[in-house]
Structures are given as structure tokens and as C-alpha cells.
Amino acid sequence: REAELQARFDACMDADGRIEPQDWMPEAYRKTLVRQISQHAHSEIVGMLPEGNWISRAPSLKRKAILMAKVQDEGGHGLYLYAAAETLGVSREQMQDALHSGKAKYSSIFNYPTLTWADVGVIGWLVDGAAIMNQIPLCRCSYGPYARAMIRVCKEESFHQRQGYEALLTLMKGNDAQRAMVQDAVNRWWWPVLAMFGPPDKDSPNSAIGMRWGIKRISNDELRQKFIDATVPQAQVLGVTLPDPDLKWNEARGHHDYGAIDWDDFWNVVNGNGPCNKERLATRVKAHEDGQWVRDAALAHARKQKQRALK
Numbered sequence: 001r002e003a004e005l006q007a008r009f010d011a012c013m014d015a016d017g018r019i020e021p022q023d024w025m026p027e028a029y030r031k032t033l034v035r036q037i038s039q040h041a042h043s044e045i046v047g048m049l050p051e052g053n054w055i056s057r058a059p060s061l062k063r064k065a066i067l068m069a070k071v072q073d074e075g076g077h078g079l080y081l082y083a084a085a086e087t088l089g090v091s092r093e094q095m096q097d098a099l100h101s102g103k104a105k106y107s108s109i110f111n112y113p114t115l116t117w118a119d120v121g122v123i124g125w126l127v128d129g130a131a132i133m134n135q136i137p138l139c140r141c142s143y144g145p146y147a148r149a150m151i152r153v154c155k156e157e158s159f160h161q162r163q164g165y166e167a168l169l170t171l172m173k174g175n176d177a178q179r180a181m182v183q184d185a186v187n188r189w190w191w192p193v194l195a196m197f198g199p200p201d202k203d204s205p206n207s208a209i210g211m212r213w214g215i216k217r218i219s220n221d222e223l224r225q226k227f228i229d230a231t232v233p234q235a236q237v238l239g240v241t242l243p244d245p246d247l248k249w250n251e252a253r254g255h256h257d258y259g260a261i262d263w264d265d266f267w268n269v270v271n272g273n274g275p276c277n278k279e280r281l282a283t284r285v286k287a288h289e290d291g292q293w294v295r296d297a298a299l300a301h302a303r304k305q306k307q308r309a310l311k
């Protein structure tokens with residue numbers, strides 16, 4: 001029976017088909033998806049914090065309204081993704097415990113500080129830009145609930161990217177100090193953003209099986225290259241320099257060559273030792289604890305409703 005189910009699953013993978021929650025799936029497929037979707041959900045939730053720091057300091061009412069909408073979208077993406085992971089039999093409490101105890105991974109990029117208002121624009125332009133590049137192929141992921149969640153998430157990320165780029169265009173039309181602020185933010189975010197796509201393909205242990213199972217469609221290095229090629233002309237329009245002396249067009253390859261990424265720094269951040277890891281986790285845990293009364297009230301309300309229904 002197990003062999004028959006496995007054969008059916010393999011045939012579905014060969015045909016580039018979809019798996020739904022009620023379908024049989026190998027335990028390793030389920031585990032891989034829980035790993036990736038929960039990490040993705042945690043990234044959205046922790047990703048609210050760097051920009052959230054700027055809501056009360058946004059330079060105008062319009063910028064504040066846009067930023068609040070963006071940060072709320074990220075909260076929505078996180079909840080959407082937790083719900084997708086729950087269809088694989090893992091509970092939200094288990095996932096949250098893993099995050100709050102420091103066991104779970106989330107994207108390295110959210111462990112860097114947002115020092116100026118230009119950082120908010122650069123996060124929209126580059127971090128959301130990188131997120132879209134990585135998530136568009138996930139809309140075709142073999143697991144139905146994840147693929148469907150990605151469609152809406154990508155639409156919202158696209159708004160996030162545009163608002164960031166537009167905020168930067170406005171700053172670049174300002175004075176020298178504003179232009180210098182944008183350049184400084186680009187200098188600080190460029191390399192960590194390139195690392196967001198994950199380790200080089202040769203050092204990416206999860207890639208082979210992710211590809212076989214139609215979870216990953218385009219490799220870490222290929223996505224990184226696509227992102228660089230798309231971003232260079234945007235930087236020119238903006239009037240900023242990307243901080244890489246080795247960045248240049250390679251006619252023969254039809255792509256830009258680029259300098260060496262500091263993978264030691266990346267692993268240091270992934271392993272909990274980046275500039276803001278401790279602060280981010282502490283803020284998230286405090287927010288969860290401060291919300292205890294809401295969960296208690298919701299449970300008490302549900303209990304009362306149930307009692308009333310029994311009467």
C-alpha cells in the first residue's frame with residue numbers, strides 16, 4: 001500500500017502536479033514544507049519590526065499611512081503562511097514556540113538595523129524586490145496552499161517595492177544630505193540583500209530535493225543573478241552607486257559579474273549573532289506576552305458562547 005502511494009506521489013511530481021492537504025505525501029516532503037513555510041512566516045512577522053520602528057517617525061502623514069499599510073500586510077502574510085503550514089499538521093503554538101525560543105530560523109535580512117528614513121525606502125526597493133524575485137516561482141510550488149498564498153503575497157510585495165522606490169526617488173530629488181542618506185542606506189543593505197537568496201548552490205543542502213519536489217523552481221544563485229541584473233538599471237535611474245567595484249556587465253554571459261559575498265557574515269547572522277538578532281527576538285517575545293490578555297479574552301468569550309448555546 002505504502003509503495004503504491006509513493007508511486008502515485010512520484011508520478012504526480014514527474015507530471016509537475018499539485019499536492020493538496022488531504023493527499024498522501026512522504027514524511028520528508030511534509031517536513032521540508034513545514035520547515036520552509038514556517039521560516040517564511042517567521043520572516044514576515046519579524047520583518048515587521050525594522051520598518052515598524054519608523055511608523056512614529058515617518059516624515060509625512062502620507063508616508064505614515066503607506067508604511068502602516070505595508071507593515072500590516074506583512075503581519076497578514078505571516079498569518080496566511082502559518083495557516084498554510086497548519087494544513088501540514090503542525091500547530092501555530094509549536095511554530096511560535098520554535099521562533100520565540102530561538103530554535104527556528106527566519107530571514108537573515110531582518111537582523112540589520114534601520115538607522116535612517118532612507119532605510120525604509122531601501123527595504124522596500126531592495127528587500128521586497130528580492131522577496132518578489134524569490135516568491136514569484138513559489139506561486140508554481142507543488143503544494144497547493146503555499147502556491148495559492150504566494151499569489152496574493154506577491155501582489156502586495158509589488159506595492160511594497162514600488163512605494164520604497166518612489167520614496168527613494170523623492171529623497172534623491174531633495175538636497176545633498178538626503179541623497180547622501182540614500183547612498184549610505186544602499187551601501188549598508190546591498191550585500192545583506194544579495195545573501196538573502198541563500199548560500200551558493202554548491203553549499204545549499206536543501207536545493208536538490210526542493211527542485212525534485214517542485215518546491216524550488218529556480219536556484220539560489222540563478223535568482224541572485226536575476227535580481228542583480230534587474231536592479232542595476234533601477235540604481236542608474238535612481239542615481240545611486242551599488243557598492244561593488246567588481247559589478248560590471250559581461251557581454252559573453254549576458255549577465256552582470258559581481259564581487260564576493262561575505263558568507264561568514266551571513267552564517268554569523270543566521271546563527272544568531274547579527275547586529276539585531278537579540279533585539280528582534282526580545283521585541284517579538286514581548287509583543288507575544290503583552291498580547292496574552294487578548295488570547296485569554298478570546299478564549300473566555302468562546303467559552304461563554306458555547307455555554308449559551310448549550311442552554
Ligand code: FAQ
Nearest residue numbers: 040043044047106107108127131196197198204205206207
Ligand atoms: N536567512 O539549502 P538552502 C520577505 C538557511 S520574506 C536565514 O539553500 P533552502 C518579505 C536555510 O533555511 C523573506 N536562513 O535552503 C518581507 C537552510 O537552513 P535549514 C523570507 C537562510 O530552503 C519584505 C540553510 O540556510 N523568504 O522578505 C537564508 O533550499 C520586507 C541552507 O540553505 C522566504 O522565506 C536566509 N536568507 O533555500 C517582509 C521564502 N537562506 O532550514 C518584511 C521562502 C538560507 O536547513 C519586509 N524560502 N537559509 O536549517 C525559500 O525560498 C528558501 O527557503 C530559501 C533557502 C531560498 C530562503
